[in-house]
Amino acid sequence: MADAITPRDKDYSQWYLDVVRHAKLAEHSPVRGCMIIRPNGYALWENMQAALDGMFKATGHENAYFPIFIPQSFLAREAAHVEGFAKECAVVTHSRLKIEGDELIADPASKLEENLVVRPTSETIIWDSYSRWIQSWRDLPILINQWSNVVRWEMRTRLFLRTTEFLWQEGHTAHATSDEAMDETLKILDVYATFCEDYLAIPVIKGVKTPTERFAGAVETFCIEALMQDGKALQAGTTHFLGQNFGKAFNCQFQNRDNELEYVWGTSWGVSTRLIGAMIMTHSDDQGLVMPPKLAPTQVVIVPIYRSDEDRVRVLEAAGAIESSLREAGVRVKLDARESQRPGWKFNEYEVQGVPLRVAIGPRDVASGSVELARRDLRSKEVVPVEGLSAAVVGLLEEIQTGMFDRALAFREENTREVNSYEEFKEVLEAKGGFIKFEWDGTDEMEAKVKAETGATVRCIPFSSTGKWETGDNPRVFWARAY
RNA sequence: CGGGGUGUGGCGCAGUCCGGUUAGCGCGCCUGCUUUGGGAGCAGGAGGCCGAGAGUUCGAAUCUCUCCACCCCGACCA
Numbered sequence: 001m002a003d004a005i006t007p008r009d010k011d012y013s014q015w016y017l018d019v020v021r022h023a024k025l026a027e028h029s030p031v032r033g034c035m036i037i038r039p040n041g042y043a044l045w046e047n048m049q050a051a052l053d054g055m056f057k058a059t060g061h062e063n064a065y066f067p068i069f070i071p072q073s074f075l076a077r078e079a080a081h082v083e084g085f086a087k088e089c090a091v092v093t094h095s096r097l098k099i100e101g102d103e104l105i106a107d108p109a110s111k112l113e114e115n116l117v118v119r120p121t122s123e124t125i126i127w128d129s130y131s132r133w134i135q136s137w138r139d140l141p142i143l144i145n146q147w148s149n150v151v152r153w154e155m156r157t158r159l160f161l162r163t164t165e166f167l168w169q170e171g172h173t174a175h176a177t178s179d180e181a182m183d184e185t186l187k188i189l190d191v192y193a194t195f196c197e198d199y200l201a202i203p204v205i206k207g208v209k210t211p212t213e214r215f216a217g218a219v220e221t222f223c224i225e226a227l228m229q230d231g232k233a234l235q236a237g238t239t240h241f242l243g244q245n246f247g248k249a250f251n252c253q254f255q256n257r258d259n260e261l262e263y264v265w266g267t268s269w270g271v272s273t274r275l276i277g278a279m280i281m282t283h284s285d286d287q288g289l290v291m292p293p294k295l296a297p298t299q300v301v302i303v304p305i306y307r308s309d310e311d312r313v314r315v316l317e318a319a320g321a322i323e324s325s326l327r328e329a330g331v332r333v334k335l336d337a338r339e340s341q342r343p344g345w346k347f348n349e350y351e352v353q354g355v356p357l358r359v360a361i362g363p364r365d366v367a368s369g370s371v372e373l374a375r376r377d378l379r380s381k382e383v384v385p386v387e388g389l390s391a392a393v394v395g396l397l398e399e400i401q402t403g404m405f406d407r408a409l410a411f412r413e414e415n416t417r418e419v420n421s422y423e424e425f426k427e428v429l430e431a432k433g434g435f436i437k438f439e440w441d442g443t444d445e446m447e448a449k450v451k452a453e454t455g456a457t458v459r460c461i462p463f464s465s466t467g468k469w470e471t472g473d474n475p476r477v478f479w480a481r482a483y
Numbered sequence: 484c485g486g487g488g489u490g491u492g493g494c495g496c497a498g499u500c501c502g503g504u505u506a507g508c509g510c511g512c513c514u515g516c517u518u519u520g521g522g523a524g525c526a527g528g529a530g531g532c533c534g535a536g537a538g539u540u541c542g543a544a545u546c547u548c549u550c551c552a553c554c555c556c557g558a559c560c561a
């Protein structure tokens with residue numbers, strides 16, 4: 001018996017780590033806070049990339065790549081930006097090593113003229129380019145995205161949720177008007193929300209960040225917030241309206257249609273491998289990972305069962321036929337015909353790894369023209385005819401996808417509560433956690449006080465039905481303890 | 484950075500207080516046979532300078548000192 005996954009109600013944090021490890025998604029690296037993303041985890045990320053990339057392209061964006069190293073002086077250009085990131089930058093100071101005695105040291109002779117910062121985000125190096133690319137309103141807009149890694153030297157890390165190095169995409173756009181930039185910011189927020197809900201099956205709340213939670217260098221930060229199974233919130237993605245802050249910092253101006261010189265308006269936005277953590281903490285259970293079918297690298301696994309050689313031939317032939325027909329139907333299917341592992345072992349393995357559907361086929365099934373179909377999300381099994389199996393599987397995958405979203409949404413609704421006093425706020429937070437809709441007077445002081453006393457922060461100021469965020473003297477906002 | 488904890492075959496641990504033959508156990512791994520519809524059984528085997536360095540001692544995984552690494556809880560953050 002392999003070591004078990006810690007149950008959620010015993011130790012949620014340990015459960016999370018156990019799931020990541022047992023599902024072979026990632027592991028700690030020799031470098032503190034960094035992670036090794038294993039094939040199972042990386043395949044998930046590739047599927048997420050493919051879906052998001054398609055959505056970015058569909059909204060007119062193109063990919064580019066800027067360097068990982070940023071001249072240290074660039075960081076200093078935008079005052080709020082440097083203040084926000086200075087404390088977590090990895091700095092490159094030398095260009096080579098040298099052996100001194102039996103020690104390997106940075107060669108003092110190779111000290112760089114100017115330190116290089118390993119990008120914590122790429123606004124500065126990108127706006128430096130934009131300042132050279134943009135002269136006229138005709139050069140705008142620029143709609144660029146890049147897939148990259150970034151490094152933020154955080155004090156505390158957790159696999160996927162917060163790692164020293166992480167993978168993400170960062171969009172950086174330049175516009176001729178404030179309205180256009182704001183439209184872009186909100187458009188991408190919609191893209192993120194759609195991706196989370198349609199692909200990850202994670203319901204999110206869209207809204208605005210308070211000034212204290214705003215991105216360093218942004219005029220306004222928008223976010224999507226999700227609720228995890230333990231009642232803590234997780235910021236799933238952010239988009240930033242940068243105003244003219246980076247245009248000014250990098251002297252990026254253009255001549256408008258009225259022949260006036262104007263600073264360029266900007267946006268930036270990103271989602272990261274953190275979304276894998278969000279997926280785990282939204283859907284998985286004490287048996288291991290549960291993946292939404294749309295992103296699962298393997299959607300269906302076929303496990304053949306047999307004793308004798310004669311059975312083996314018959315079963316594998318039938319299993320191969322099922323594999324082909326599922327593949328033709330567009331299903332990502334894998335036939336696990338390994339002789340080295342027994343069926344029971346495989347059942348468990350794919351359950352822990354979150355494969356949405358399992359087809360088991362043995363001599364009994366071959367004789368009766370049926371298979372055993374098992375759902376990972378509900379851990380249910382049924383015997384179904386091979387006739388029409390492809391259509392049934394395709395339908396079932398869709399049902400699983402929507403079912404997972406519906407359950408996550410129901411959980412969030414059950415764990416979103418309105419309160420009318422600070423006393424009640426504290427009681428609910430202690431007893432139940434979750435999102436709490438409670439007033440906010442708009443001051444940093446109140447946020448700081450509540451955070452110090454309860455650990456909760458304003459996760460977002462939600463949009464109202466009119467598309468604008470709620471205003472008024474003391475609007476209700478979403479509070480929660482967060483990751 | 485503050486508080487707590489842990490370093491012993493690939494993984495998880497016992498042994499450390501009270502120093503003493505060849506450092507054990509579970510899982511995993513290798514070979515063979517029997518097995519295969521929910522993590523197989525039996526037999527045989529491989530694998531460890533006990534985190535690093537120094538010291539005490541006839542003798543150190545065990546005692547002393549120094550250092551290092553990682554994990555957990557806070558402050559910081561996607």
